[in-house]
Amino acid sequence: MRKLLRALPRTVLLLSLISLFNDSAGELVYPLVPLYLATVLMAGPRALGLIEGVAEAVSSLVKLVAGVLADRMRRMRIWVVGGYSLGAIARPLLGLATSWPGVLVLRFADRLGKGLRTAPRDALLNASVAPEQRGLAFGFHRAMDNLGAVIGPLAAAGLLAVGMPIAHIFYLAIIPALVVIALALAIPEPEVKPALKSVPFDWRLREQSPALRRYLVVLALFTLGNSSNMFLLLRAHDLGVSDVQIPLLWALMSGVAALFSTHLSSLSDRLGRTRVIGAGWAIYAGFYLLFGLLPAHPILLWPMFAFYGLFLAATEGAEKALVGDLAQRERGGTAYGWYNLVVGLMLLPASVLFGWLWQHLAPLVAFGFSSGCALLAALLLLFWVRPRHPVVA
8 A cells, every 4th residue: 555655646645635734724613613603703503504504505516617617727726726725714814703794704715715626626636647546546635634634623622622712723723724825836737638629518418428427316316315424423412422522423433534545445446436336335325224223322323433434435535536437537627526516516405304304203214214315326326327447538
């Protein structure tokens, strides 16, 4: 594995380090936003819902737009630098907000930055490696991202424990922000190939391969059953996990994902993307069904969350690598824009439906529905989407 990692291009290493520092800053700030709104700005759940709803909706739509424009401009680096810089600057400014509309503006800027950078970044990473390195590259990138998701919350908890005000913690986010911007500026622009013949944007994705279109349909089905991970934490709380231990469960899950993402995702380079992803989705189906059946015994939840981290490690990188296999290289930004748009937009109905089933029927019904969606998606992926050969432009 060390030999394989050393063979990765400089661009992959830079993007992975950027994700490490950026996610450390993001997860340092994100868990504290609800506390800041409630205890400092005296705003309620309605304001929080409006802020996060607007921010995430904009981010999902911008991801596709940025991917399409990056392909047409034949430039990826400017979107990556601009997107990371915008988010890095917005987070520390949260400490200066004196009302919830100010938080809304800054969260909007943060998510706008994410929308601008995500699809071009994934396309840039995909263009930087050979097809047989895609799983390894995306897995390593996700590993660094998940490692940041461990460092950030633990740092926030430690700073709060020593009595640092929330606004001052926001200010400290400027340190990783400066590192992120410096690393982003060091990313080389990939070799520019001649532009494709101009093709008008088509919402029916006719410019993309049939296999990619089928994959996006199946991905939408899986995401319909893949609601917010916040429901897992809510279920853990209902089963007896204390408030203090909830962030530790989250850190455990992210830590396991960070530890195994590179290894498990790289398996897709040898065993095939659809096999690894399909197996992961099938395991997810069993995990969710078991989660709905668990008795009120908190000790069982620790291995369950660790196991869920393994699922994330096996699928997050491989899912993005499969997009690279099925997309034309010159339209990689658009392909990753569609991927992120489908995932982002389906998360809203998935969470609403999951919450409705939980509240009006039973938790087991909600978890069972998610399990069924995942199992059906796994079967469709293996027998309907699975390409005979990767699509390499």
